[in-house]
Amino acid sequence: MPxxxxxxxxxAAFVAEVRRESEQNLALCYQCGNCTAGCPVSFAYDFPVNQxxxxxxxxxxxxxxxxxxxxxxxSCETCTTRCPNDIDVARVMDVLRHMARRENLVAEHxxxxxxxxxxxSVERYGRVFELGLMASYIGKTGRVLTDADLAPVALRKxxxxxxxxxxxxxxxxxxxxxxxxxxxx
Amino acid sequence: MSRRYAYYPGCSGQGTSREYDSSTRAMCQELxxxxxxxxxxxxxxxxxAHAVDHLxxxxxxxRNLAIAEDMDVExxxxxxxxxxxxxxxxxxxxxxxxxxxxxxxxxxxxxxxDLPIKSVLQVLVEDRGIGWIAQQATxxxxxxxxxxxxxxxxxxxxxxxRFDDPENPMALDNLLTAIGAEVLPFALKTDCCGASLGTxxxxxxxxxxxxxxxxxxxxxxxxxxxxxxxCQMNLDMRQAQINKANGSxxxxxxxxxxxxxxxATGQQGERVGLDKLCVSPFSLLESLGPQAGExxx
Ligand code: SF4
Ligand code: SF4
Numbered sequence: 001m002p003x004x005x006x007x008x009x010x011x012a013a014f015v016a017e018v019r020r021e022s023e024q025n026l027a028l029c030y031q032c033g034n035c036t037a038g039c040p041v042s043f044a045y046d047f048p049v050n051q052x053x054x055x056x057x058x059x060x061x062x063x064x065x066x067x068x069x070x071x072x073x074x075s076c077e078t079c080t081t082r083c084p085n086d087i088d089v090a091r092v093m094d095v096l097r098h099m100a101r102r103e104n105l106v107a108e109h110x111x112x113x114x115x116x117x118x119x120x121s122v123e124r125y126g127r128v129f130e131l132g133l134m135a136s137y138i139g140k141t142g143r144v145l146t147d148a149d150l151a152p153v154a155l156r157k158x159x160x161x162x163x164x165x166x167x168x169x170x171x172x173x174x175x176x177x178x179x180x181x182x183x184x185x
Numbered sequence: 186m187s188r189r190y191a192y193y194p195g196c197s198g199q200g201t202s203r204e205y206d207s208s209t210r211a212m213c214q215e216l217x218x219x220x221x222x223x224x225x226x227x228x229x230x231x232x233x234a235h236a237v238d239h240l241x242x243x244x245x246x247x248r249n250l251a252i253a254e255d256m257d258v259e260x261x262x263x264x265x266x267x268x269x270x271x272x273x274x275x276x277x278x279x280x281x282x283x284x285x286x287x288x289x290x291x292x293x294x295x296x297x298x299d300l301p302i303k304s305v306l307q308v309l310v311e312d313r314g315i316g317w318i319a320q321q322a323t324x325x326x327x328x329x330x331x332x333x334x335x336x337x338x339x340x341x342x343x344x345x346x347r348f349d350d351p352e353n354p355m356a357l358d359n360l361l362t363a364i365g366a367e368v369l370p371f372a373l374k375t376d377c378c379g380a381s382l383g384t385x386x387x388x389x390x391x392x393x394x395x396x397x398x399x400x401x402x403x404x405x406x407x408x409x410x411x412x413x414x415x416c417q418m419n420l421d422m423r424q425a426q427i428n429k430a431n432g433s434x435x436x437x438x439x440x441x442x443x444x445x446x447x448x449a450t451g452q453q454g455e456r457v458g459l460d461k462l463c464v465s466p467f468s469l470l471e472s473l474g475p476q477a478g479e480x481x482x
Contacts, residue, residue, distance in 0.1 A: 040337075040377040044389050072389065075232055076337035076377035077270075081351050088342065097236050111385045115233035122234070122245065126227040128196040150422055157461050159201045159422075169225045172248060172293070179291045180241045 010059035018056050022095040028085040029053045035079035035089045045069035049079055049089060056092065065100040069093075071108035123177045126167035188312055191253040191300070192220035193272065195265035195414070196228050201422070202265075202414030204458025208443040209264045209305055211456035215447070216313060216321065220262065223253050229271040232381045243275035243284070244291040250276065251296040260301035262308055264443070266339040266413045267380075270346070272302045277345045304339065306356055306412050306442070307348045315359045322449040325365025328473045331440075332371035332406040333357035334397060334420070336378060336413040351375070357442055361410060364449035373400045380415035383423070391430035394419045398427060398435045407469055408438040410445060417441060421463045438466035 019026055029050075036048040046068045047055065055064040064070070070093055079089035099105075106112045121128045167173070198206030213220050226249050234242035249272070253261050263269050279285040279298040289295055303311075309318070335354050343351040354375065361368045379386075379393035397420060401409050411417045420427075421439040428434055439462065447457045448470075459466055 040379065040393055041382075041389060043392070044386070072382065072386065074337075074377050074379055074381050074389075075236070077341035078337060078375075078377065080342045090342070094235060094239070098238055101237065108385075111382070114385045115236055118233040119230070119237065119241075122228045122230060126225075127199070128228050128231075130200050149426065153422060153463055154201065157463065159203060159461070165196070165199050167225050167227055169227065169248070173227050173245070175293055176244045176248065176291055177241070179293060180238070180244060183240065183287070183291055184238070 011061040012059060014061035014064075015056065015059045017099065018092065018095055021098065022088065022092045024087050024092055026053065026057050026087070026092070028087055029057060029083075030085070032084060034082045034084060038078040038082050040076060040078065041069075041072050041074050044072050049073070049093070052096070053087075053089065053092065056096070062105075064096055065103060065105045066107050067096075068107045070096040070100060071106070071111045073097075123174055124170075125165060126170040126173045127165045129165060187217050187219050188308070189219045189221065189258045190260055190262040190308065191223050191256050191258045193223055193226055193229075193249060193253075193261055193263040193268060195263055195268040196231075197265060197414040197418070201418050202441075204461035205264055205414050205417065205441045205443065207456045207458050208441055208447055211452065212309075212443045212446050212450075213305065215450055215452060216309065216318070218262075218308065218312075221256060221258065223249050223256070223261070225252065229268050229275075231267055231271060235271060235274070239278065240284075240287055240291060242271060243278055243288045246272050246275035247279070247288050247292045247296045247298065250298050250300065251292065251294055253300055254297055258300075260303060260308075262303050262305050264305045264412070264414070266304065266336060267415055269302065269304050270338045270341075273345050276302060304348070304412070306339075306360075310356050310360065315363045318360065318446070319363035322364040324449055324451045326361075326445060326449050326473065327365045329366045329445075329469075330369060330405060330407045331361055331366050331410045331445075332369050332401045332404055333361055333374055333442075334371065334401070334409050334411045334413075334416060335374050336380075336411065336416040337375055339412060340375070357410065357412060360442060361445065364446060366410075366445065369404045369406055371400065371404055371406075373397050378416045378419045380413075380419045383415075383419055387426065387430070390419060390423065391427050394423065395427050395431040395433065398424065398437060399433065401437055402435055406437070408440055408466065410440045410442050412442050414441075424464055436464055438462055438464045438469055440466065 033050045036050040073093040230242045230245040276298045340349045340351045379390040382389045
């Protein structure tokens with residue numbers, strides 16, 4: 001990690017915000033490394049999860065929010081299960097993603113695009129429509145070949161539907177998205 | 186006595202894991218559970234919703250809970266651990282009155298969020314018992330060597346999921362033993378397969394799922410048995426992708442436990458959905474001999 005620069009000075013408001021949104025007492029972390037030892041995606045992280053916790057404790061907002069790790073986290077809950085101080089570490093990772101998204105600091109664009117496509121499918125139909133989801137994801141990222149090799153298999157097994165599974169109450173689901181956006185703005 | 190539950194199928198049950206849905210429904214019918222679909226249920230938002238915002242995630246969940254609260258049932262069940270985690274986590278967070286209020290405002294209706302929510306696996310084990318299920322296994326799967334793969338979130342986080350041991354769960358081990366399979370010890374039973382990164386980061390998935398396949402083969406298993414549609418899809422449909430990325434040559438069938446329970450209780454046919462598995466299990470099942478499961482394609 002680089003020595004002191006402007007971006008890694010202590011940001012007290014950031015620490016308070018993570019604490020409030022995650023409802024976790026971050027000061028309890030004593031850097032034992034248990035979370036990292038069990039983290040399956042650690043090999044692909046730029047900062048292992050215990051270091052993310054350290055960045056949060058020390059108020060280094062930009063490094064935490066622009067990390068790739070927070071997007072690669074698979075939400076497997078192993079860290080939360082094994083933290084000796086009962087910190088819900090996976091929830092902290094979730095909250096950091098929420099903040100990075102709100103502040104336009106997303107480091108992993110394809111993962112972000114996939115989640116947006118997924119949620120648009122839910123908003124539009126009430127359920128996920130896989131084919132539409134893939135089309136929208138490809139549209140957003142240009143990654144045409146993503147999983148193209150799976151399509152013939154899925155098709156042969158009758159696992160791809162061409163019709164969205166829309167629900168009667170789709171207006172209710174859209175209203176949930178609408179009121180959620182109003183609430184957050 | 187039949188038990189009545191509201192059933193939350195989850196989106197993958199309509200597509201990539203339709204054989205999990207159909208074999209679960211059939212298994213429950215055989216074992217005396219009445220599953221009533223939550224009418225007009227919506228997607229719980231899965232990982233994308235909780236990764237984007239916990240209020241949005243809980244509100245999508247809450248519409249389903251509210252509908253189920255008008256049903257005459259003793260609780261909600263779902264076969265999918267990812268849906269289960271979302272449903273239970275949202276309910277758990279709604280214990281905080283302020284958050285509960287916020288969710289009701291976004292949902293636009295009242296929700297109590299107090300119905301018990303369980304996996305189908307949990308009610309099977311708790312309501313019926315392993316001993317009773319063993320008695321139903323009239324066509325035991327003798328000679329079938331399997332490893333049980335629970336995936337990462339079936340039992341985690343423990344204070345929300347409240348079922349089985351988070352580090353060494355045994356429900357599937359016990360169930361599979363009860364229906365006559367030989368269950369091998371499997372150190373990776375709760376390791377993550379990387380499913381949530383399936384489409385976006387195949388390199389990560391090839392490594393994580395590859396490890397699970399390698400370990401299953403090294404343990405001497407003929408097949409992997411899972412209770413998670415995301416794990417199953419990753420290990421089965423992506424098995425060729427993973428082999429290619431890792432230079433391996435696995436041909437391991439990946440069953441849903443519900444399919445094996447159907448076979449062991451003498452049920453066959455379309456509802457079991459063995460033909461939906463990408464790595465075909467038929468030659469393996471035929472090699473077990475005539476008593477075991479009596480399988481034909
Ligand atoms: S396991 Fe808990 S205490 Fe240990 S480093 Fe991780 S967050 Fe900190
Ligand atoms: S939840 Fe995320 S950070 Fe925690 S162990 Fe799993 S992948 Fe790693």
